[in-house]
Amino acid sequence: MAEFRAILLEKHGETVAPSIQTLDSNRLPDGDVTIRVTYSTLNYKDGLVLKGQGGLVRNYPHIPGIDLIGIVEDPGTSTFNEGDKVISTGWRVGEVWWGGYATMAKLKSEWLVKAPEGLSETQCMAIGTAGFTAMQCVLALESNGVHPNSGEVVVTGAGGGVGSVAVSILAGLGYEVTAVTGRPHLEKYFSDLGAKNLLSREEIYDLAKRPLQTERFAGVIDTVGGDILAGVLPAIKYKGTAAICGLAGGAGLKTTVIPFILRGITMAGIDSVMAPTKEREQIWSRLSTDLPMNKLDAATSVVGLQDAIDLADEILAGQVKGRTVIDVNA
Numbered sequence: 001m002a003e004f005r006a007i008l009l010e011k012h013g014e015t016v017a018p019s020i021q022t023l024d025s026n027r028l029p030d031g032d033v034t035i036r037v038t039y040s041t042l043n044y045k046d047g048l049v050l051k052g053q054g055g056l057v058r059n060y061p062h063i064p065g066i067d068l069i070g071i072v073e074d075p076g077t078s079t080f081n082e083g084d085k086v087i088s089t090g091w092r093v094g095e096v097w098w099g100g101y102a103t104m105a106k107l108k109s110e111w112l113v114k115a116p117e118g119l120s121e122t123q124c125m126a127i128g129t130a131g132f133t134a135m136q137c138v139l140a141l142e143s144n145g146v147h148p149n150s151g152e153v154v155v156t157g158a159g160g161g162v163g164s165v166a167v168s169i170l171a172g173l174g175y176e177v178t179a180v181t182g183r184p185h186l187e188k189y190f191s192d193l194g195a196k197n198l199l200s201r202e203e204i205y206d207l208a209k210r211p212l213q214t215e216r217f218a219g220v221i222d223t224v225g226g227d228i229l230a231g232v233l234p235a236i237k238y239k240g241t242a243a244i245c246g247l248a249g250g251a252g253l254k255t256t257v258i259p260f261i262l263r264g265i266t267m268a269g270i271d272s273v274m275a276p277t278k279e280r281e282q283i284w285s286r287l288s289t290d291l292p293m294n295k296l297d298a299a300t301s302v303v304g305l306q307d308a309i310d311l312a313d314e315i316l317a318g319q320v321k322g323r324t325v326i327d328v329n330a
């Protein structure tokens with residue numbers, strides 16, 4: 001029997017406590033594929049899980065980590081081969097199933113995709129759920145007719161994981177990108193990612209004061225929800241689209257139907273967790289061609305398992321910049 005190292009969350013009364021432990025592999029859940037994990041990531045949802053918030057984890061002890069990349073050690077009866085490099089994002093791994101903050105994982109084969117050729121393991125995890133979701137949002141804009149010549153596209157929560165990757169992809173595709181941020185001092189970071197303009201959160205909150213504002217945004221990628229989303233909707237151009245994926249600023253939405261019924265705007269809901277395999281393959285393929293890797297690398301930090309625990313409060317407070325990759329062996 002093998003041993004592996006992991007962050008284990010244990011519940012004592014109402015408190016969830018993380019610690020790094022060495023565990024026997026026979027404690028892993030009953031997936032058909034055994035994976036030697038090399039890297040995971042830190043996403044907003046990982047912050048919630050690490051802090052025991054959001055009701056995402058029902059059973060403890062639990063291993064967090066919603067994303068992982070690793071090498072297949074035992075493919076079981078699946079079509080994978082020993083030595084294949086595979087990725088898992090979503091499917092509630094790291095929430096209801098033991099996840100990627102561990103050197104070993106056992107997952108269901110239908111949750112796995114082969115890592116795309118040409119991307120390093122750290123690049124795949126720098127993408128992770130956040131980058132995957134950013135590309136889903138871009139595809140939603142495209143399929144609703146928003147193209148680089150449609151005009152300005154705004155990304156909210158631009159300094160975060162989804163936001164930073166979305167800015168990079170859109171700018172690489174030739175869109176005029178406006179970053180909405182509570183961290184205007186990161187101006188150089190945003191212009192390096194390719195953003196042409198910066199707007200403060202306050203400027204967006206102001207737009208919510210009237211049901212219709214001057215038509216400005218051809219498209220929106222919203223990672224924040226709440227008052228920020230309520231602010232961008234009145235300024236969306238005729239037939240424009242907002243791809244909605246996040247709630248970093250709140251799950252509520254106080255707005256009017258006016259931009260929908262007078263300007264025919266669309267809100268496209270984005271879910272990365274249960275995305276079907278065909279869609280996943282298309283998204284990873286587009287990521288490997290349309291995400292400028294130099295920009296991704298510049299927006300990525302690599303840290304160890306203990307750092308993941310330490311960064312949980314920061315990501316929930318919106319203070320983590322770009323993408324954080326977790327080296328599970330460090």
Ligand SMILES: NC(=O)c1ccc[n+]([C@@H]2O[C@H](COP(=O)([O-])OP(=O)(O)OC[C@H]3O[C@@H](n4cnc5c(N)ncnc54)[C@H](OP(=O)(O)O)[C@@H]3O)[C@@H](O)[C@H]2O)c1
Nearest residue numbers: 044157158159160161162181182246247248249271272318
């Ligand atoms: N639908 C899906 O499948 C899916 C997938 C991935 C993520 N998500 C969701 O998308 C959101 C972003 O995820 P992430 O991993 O990118 O998180 P993240 O790295 O923490 O980024 C969120 C960003 O939102 C901004 N923000 C935070 N609190 C805010 C507030 N109170 N008001 C306004 N802006 C605020 C901050 O950017 P600035 O400092 O630049 O303003 C922050 O960096 C989360 O809600 C996450 O759960 C959903």
